[in-house]
Amino acid sequence: MDHSSFTPLMSLAGGALIGLSATVLLLANGRIAGISGIYASAITGGSGPWQWRWLFLAGLLMGGALLFGLMPAAFAIVTDRPLWAVAVAGLLVGVGTRYGSGCTSGHGVCGMSRLSKRSFVATMVFIITGAATVAVARLLGGAA
């Protein structure tokens, strides 16, 4: 990574769309746009009405498919991480977001927007441990 990859305007625009999505879901349905919570409740069977979760996820995948058709370069899934590390990462993200009651969307966007102290702390914690992990991976992997 270098500074040529810094994309402040596109990232700001993308973020604004995420904020708009969270607003639509909260204002129309009264629901928090927390992806880990929506996905986990969809697959384990949450309480109350359930269709909206599957429809949200369908929209997420449909939107992904449309954009992959339009701009496949935005799905550059290239890292120096071996596949076993990606699998361990998935397990940690699955377990961690459930114990921590949220992820980047639920805590980082929705919770921070509500000025939730829990979400501020959660966001600080996952950015710090994420940065520490990247730093350790850099040390172990040499010049990675």
Next chain:
Amino acid sequence: MSKQSHLGANAAAFLAGLIFAAGLVLGGMTQPAKVIGFLDFFGGAWDPSLAFVMGGAVLVHAPIYALVVRRRSQPVLQDRFHIPTQRELTVPLIAGSALFGVGWGLGGFCPGPGLVSLTSLELEAATFVGAMTLGMVVHYLVTRTSDAPAKAPPTAPRTSRADA
């Protein structure tokens, strides 16, 4: 709730999913190397883009939450708001978020971008989502069996468990 408003609410959820995916892709979140570049504070070439994603989202969502949502007693298409009510900082919140961060830094994916990246049919995305799903199911099975006898009223923990 009438059938019609359920239909509207489901349509709104689908639309929200579509917009969310577009935001993640445009924001660069479906490029794990870019996510790792954001978390790489000490690598000498920090890429701050993802702070702009979070900032852009909060800039849009926070004022509407404060000025519109807080003044409403119920959402437009459903009976009530499902907003987390818990205030205390708890061990699961902090330990869980710490584990999530390690996984995020290791793979460069968080849940939303992982799911959206499935559409690229890349092995990494499928591996990540498969393992994440397994982790969530394991958490569900473990907490379900340990919570069941301890907590008598089934309604109270359900609401406090409300997902962020």
